[in-house]
Amino acid sequence: MADRDGLIWLDGEMVPWREAKTHVLTHTLHYGMGVFEGVRAYKTPQGAAIFRLEEHTDRLFNSAHILGMNIPWDRETLNRAQRDVVRENQLDSAYIRPMCFYGAEGMGLRADNLDVHCMVAAWSWGAYLGEDNIRNGIRIKVSSFTRHHVNITMCRAKANGNYMNSMMALQEALRDGYDEALLLDTSGYVMEGSGENVFIVRDGVLYTPDLTSALDGITRRTVMTLCDELGLKVVEKRITRDEVYIADEAFFTGTAAEVTPIREVDGRAIGSGTRGPITERLQSLYFDQVHGRRDQHPEWLSLV
Numbered sequence: 001m002a003d004r005d006g007l008i009w010l011d012g013e014m015v016p017w018r019e020a021k022t023h024v025l026t027h028t029l030h031y032g033m034g035v036f037e038g039v040r041a042y043k044t045p046q047g048a049a050i051f052r053l054e055e056h057t058d059r060l061f062n063s064a065h066i067l068g069m070n071i072p073w074d075r076e077t078l079n080r081a082q083r084d085v086v087r088e089n090q091l092d093s094a095y096i097r098p099m100c101f102y103g104a105e106g107m108g109l110r111a112d113n114l115d116v117h118c119m120v121a122a123w124s125w126g127a128y129l130g131e132d133n134i135r136n137g138i139r140i141k142v143s144s145f146t147r148h149h150v151n152i153t154m155c156r157a158k159a160n161g162n163y164m165n166s167m168m169a170l171q172e173a174l175r176d177g178y179d180e181a182l183l184l185d186t187s188g189y190v191m192e193g194s195g196e197n198v199f200i201v202r203d204g205v206l207y208t209p210d211l212t213s214a215l216d217g218i219t220r221r222t223v224m225t226l227c228d229e230l231g232l233k234v235v236e237k238r239i240t241r242d243e244v245y246i247a248d249e250a251f252f253t254g255t256a257a258e259v260t261p262i263r264e265v266d267g268r269a270i271g272s273g274t275r276g277p278i279t280e281r282l283q284s285l286y287f288d289q290v291h292g293r294r295d296q297h298p299e300w301l302s303l304v
């Protein structure tokens with residue numbers, strides 16, 4: 001990943017990819033206190049465009065605010081940096097990774113003498129959970145790892161350290177032969193995937209966990225808006241594991257995962273055991289939206 005051509009935006013400058021380095025005493029590397037985003041740009045008829053850029057940048061600033069971290073740039077600069085890395089790396093579609101982290105100016109938990117550094121990289125990244133899985137759905141298992149408690153790590157923040165939990169859950173699922181993990185919260189209710197929000201469908205109504213310890217996903221919000229436009233009802237509520245087992249359909253949403261059908265949970269087929277019709281409808285609408293093939297919500301696409 002580090003050894004390639006290209007440019008990365010680092011602290012206000014475009015730096016050659018191989019030279020975008022940081023010291024081993026980088027504070028965030030030691031304690032995990034940093035914030036980041038995962039954003040996508042898509043090929044549209046007008047050229048590459050970043051999907052819901054402002055919302056992602058707002059979430060980055062909110063994450064930093066939650067952690068008490070002061071980002072030394074304004075939103076417009078970081079938005080411009082994201083457009084610039086896509087354009088300067090000549091990408092017509094991309095995954096974009098902005099991150100703000102504490103530097104190597106000092107060590108220890110007091111962290112009162114540290115600078116906040118910011119980087120933005122972009123690269124080509126296809127379907128996160130696999131092209132085939134986007135069509136046919138994935139097999140998942142309920143994780144033995146519990147999603148964070150809301151008062152242990154701050155779940156509304158997309159914070160680096162939070163992802164230790166996600167990685168352990170995903171690696172366990174992969175080791176056991178599944179494609180993804182489904183994490184329950186500390187009370188045992190369904191919360192989210194390692195990097196995705198979850199929806200189930202039953203009798204034509206969509207259900208998704210209300211946001212307690214789940215990340216406030218931008219794809220989740222997008223899907224809820226699309227449901228509204230299709231006249232589909234979405235209910236946010238506590239969901240139990242066995243409700244997922246008997247759902248007609250289930251799917252994950254996320255910037256990386258987009259809309260990924262779930263065809264099996266803990267060895268039990270969901271509905272027909274393939275991508276369900278409502279999932280398929282929402283998935284195709286989502287792809288039309290991000291690729292600029294719909295007239296609605298032009299404000300969601302920022303041309304680079």
Ligand code: PMP
Pocket residue numbers: 038158166192193194195196197214215216217218219220253254255256
């Ligand atoms: N939950 C977690 C834990 C995530 O990491 C992500 C990916 N950012 C999501 C949900 C989905 O969020 P979004 O749709 O904004 O990518």
